[in-house]
Amino acid sequence: MLNKKHRLRLEKDIKTLFAKGKGVFGICIGIKYMKNNLEDSRFTVIVGTKVSKKAVERNRLKRQIRAVIRKNIDNFVPGYDVVFFGKKESLNKDTKELEKQILNVLKKTILLK
RNA sequence: UAGGAGUGUCGGGUGAUUGCGUUAUUGGAAACAAUACCGAGGAAAGUCCGAACACCUCUUGUACUGCAAAGCACAAGAACAAAGAAAGUCGUUAACGACGACCGAGUAUAAGAAUCAGUAAUCGAGGAAUUGGUUUACUUAUUCCUCAAUUACUGAAUCAAAGCCUAGGGAAAGUGCCACAGAGACUAUACUAACCAACACCUAGUGUUGGUAAAACGUGAAAAGUGAUGUGAGGUACCUGUCAUUUAUGAACAGAUGCUACACAUCUCGCUCUAUGGUGACAUAGAUGCGUGGCAAACCCUUUCUGGUGUAAGAGCAAAUUUGGUAGCUCGCAUGAGCUUAAUGGCAACAUUAAGCCUAGAUAGAUAAUCACCUCCUUCUUGUUUACAAGGAGAAGACAAAAUUCGGCUUACAGACACGUCCUAGAAC
RNA sequence: GCCUCGGUAGCUCAAUGGAUAGAGCAGGAGUGUUCUAAACUCAAGGUUGGGGGUUCGACUCCUCCCCGGGGCA
Numbered sequence: 001m002l003n004k005k006h007r008l009r010l011e012k013d014i015k016t017l018f019a020k021g022k023g024v025f026g027i028c029i030g031i032k033y034m035k036n037n038l039e040d041s042r043f044t045v046i047v048g049t050k051v052s053k054k055a056v057e058r059n060r061l062k063r064q065i066r067a068v069i070r071k072n073i074d075n076f077v078p079g080y081d082v083v084f085f086g087k088k089e090s091l092n093k094d095t096k097e098l099e100k101q102i103l104n105v106l107k108k109t110i111l112l113k
Numbered sequence: 114u115a116g117g118a119g120u121g122u123c124g125g126g127u128g129a130u131u132g133c134g135u136u137a138u139u140g141g142a143a144a145c146a147a148u149a150c151c152g153a154g155g156a157a158a159g160u161c162c163g164a165a166c167a168c169c170u171c172u173u174g175u176a177c178u179g180c181a182a183a184g185c186a187c188a189a190g191a192a193c194a195a196a197g198a199a200a201g202u203c204g205u206u207a208a209c210g211a212c213g214a215c216c217g218a219g220u221a222u223a224a225g226a227a228u229c230a231g232u233a234a235u236c237g238a239g240g241a242a243u244u245g246g247u248u249u250a251c252u253u254a255u256u257c258c259u260c261a262a263u264u265a266c267u268g269a270a271u272c273a274a275a276g277c278c279u280a281g282g283g284a285a286a287g288u289g290c291c292a293c294a295g296a297g298a299c300u301a302u303a304c305u306a307a308c309c310a311a312c313a314c315c316u317a318g319u320g321u322u323g324g325u326a327a328a329a330c331g332u333g334a335a336a337a338g339u340g341a342u343g344u345g346a347g348g349u350a351c352c353u354g355u356c357a358u359u360u361a362u363g364a365a366c367a368g369a370u371g372c373u374a375c376a377c378a379u380c381u382c383g384c385u386c387u388a389u390g391g392u393g394a395c396a397u398a399g400a401u402g403c404g405u406g407g408c409a410a411a412c413c414c415u416u417u418c419u420g421g422u423g424u425a426a427g428a429g430c431a432a433a434u435u436u437g438g439u440a441g442c443u444c445g446c447a448u449g450a451g452c453u454u455a456a457u458g459g460c461a462a463c464a465u466u467a468a469g470c471c472u473a474g475a476u477a478g479a480u481a482a483u484c485a486c487c488u489c490c491u492u493c494u495u496g497u498u499u500a501c502a503a504g505g506a507g508a509a510g511a512c513a514a515a516a517u518u519c520g521g522c523u524u525a526c527a528g529a530c531a532c533g534u535c536c537u538a539g540a541a542c
Numbered sequence: 543g544c545c546u547c548g549g550u551a552g553c554u555c556a557a558u559g560g561a562u563a564g565a566g567c568a569g570g571a572g573u574g575u576u577c578u579a580a581a582c583u584c585a586a587g588g589u590u591g592g593g594g595g596u597u598c599g600a601c602u603c604c605u606c607c608c609c610g611g612g613g614c615a
Contacts, residue, residue, distance in 0.1 A: 067482045
């Protein structure tokens with residue numbers, strides 16, 4: 001799990017991010033981001049029921065994505081709100097392979113240093 | 114010992130690095146930092162029932178305020194109706210549609226039992242054919258057929274265990290339904306045609322009423338009120354014989370067989386009553402009398418029960434913006450119908466007592482990510498005693514994640530283990 | 543967290559507890575036409591979402607699962 005200051009918590013913020021954020025989508029993951037005028041970046045992960053009906057599989061995917069974020073947290077540019085979407089294709093994959101895919105998508109954005 | 118049935122428990126472990134949440138301690142004004150402890154399940158799931166807890170509504174009573182209307186606090190309770198639920202008995206429980214024990218109804222197989230059929234073998238009796246012998250009608254051998262018995266195997270239906278299943282009040286309060294078929298599906302014998310009689314019209318037919326026979330076979334899931342057997346009377350179908358003559362028919366008689374809305378007797382089923390046993394549902398026995406179609410998971414009737422809403426309940430603090438309230442934050446929220454062990458009571462569900470223990474609390478939602486080793490497991494190869502040993506490869510791999518909390522139910526589930534409880538068969542003592 | 547509706551042929555829908563589960567469209571074969579279409583004829587296509595029960599008999603009644611839609615706060 002991420003530290004509390006790196007979590008995006010309020011529903012209001014997420015709704016505005018959905019409405020105004022920029023989106024980038026890869027094979028097994030999607031990202032939306034926007035500026036938030038804070039010192040730190042804030043992250044959240046969304047995996048809907050359409051990805052899988054089993055809570056076990058959804059929770060595992062969320063944890064894997066969070067682990068990748070935590071590993072690379074020093075490489076992010078501060079001052080952004082970011083949402084990650086899980087997709088069906090990313091279920092039941094190794095964490096190493098998932099990390100490759102996520103970094104590939106992140107290279108398309110301006111989030112990495 | 115073998116087979117079957119049943120019940121219960123568990124559902125990886127150790128370590129390393131990097132991280133998250135609650136709590137505690139220390140440092141700090143605070144933000145925060147460091148250390149330590151703890152951190153998903155048997156179903157956390159489905160949301161099918163029930164309860165705790167909270168607030169609200171209404172009724173009644175009491176106290177206080179008020180001239181009064183009324184307000185407010187506390188306590189007790191949820192009338193009638195509507196709507197819904199439950200009901201075999203006794204118990205357990207906070208409560209339940211849950212659980213336990215029992216009662217009644219239903220149900221099916223194993224081992225086994227006796228019965229029947231078929232096949233094979235053996236032995237016996239009888240018959241036929243062939244061959245040999247001679248007293249020419251006896252005997253020997255072989256083959257075949259029939260009958261009976263025994264053994265083995267196979268098959269059939271019957272009986273048959275522990276079990277399994279049960280949403281089990283009332284059909285003699287009433288209503289409704291029971292397709293097709295059938296005379297008739299609950300005022301049962303209809304309707305049509307045929308024959309006979311009476312009456313009317315009127316004339317050789319028509320109508321009405323009554324009777325006869327068809328006709329209790331069959332139909333159907335179910336048939337008139339328990340079913341079976343026997344005896345008798347009558348009826349009827351068919352067969353045989355007698356008789357008669359038109360010699361292929363019946364107007365009559367006798368006999369056998371079958372069926373039968375009749376009577377009687379015996380047994381059986383159910384109801385009622387009595388006795389005995391049981392807390393009870395009921396069971397057993399006896400008696401005299403009686404004989405009621407099925408469906409209430411159709412409407413309904415009887416007895417009993419339920420006020421409503423749900424933790425997003427609700428309580429508090431409180432920006433922008435003064436009161437109130439909104440955003441937001443805190444509490445509710447983890448000591449509980451709690452867990453473990455022991456003793457006692459009880460067939461059991463469970464209860465009581467004693468000792469010990471504290472065991473998740475998140476909120477875009479923590480309990481993890483990455484590895485190493487171990488054991489369990491899967492598969493292959495080699496050696497050999499059917500099983501074990503050695504080596505190689507794969508490798509925790511099932512169902513599945515708290516969201517106010519409990520008690521149940523239901524559904525999903527890789528694999529492992531225990532109990533020796535119950536039943537059947539065999540062996541030994 | 544709670545409430546509610548639905549599932550029938552490839553698609554859209556019917557059905558009083560009574561048996562062969564029906565209609566339209568689509569698809570198939572034929573007639574038709576010089577050819578295509580229209581029109582006409584014919585047949586095929588169903589585990590009535592799944593399991594269990596009540597009943598003589600279940601798409602229908604009861605119950606447990608599965609799937610899908612809608613609503614409340």
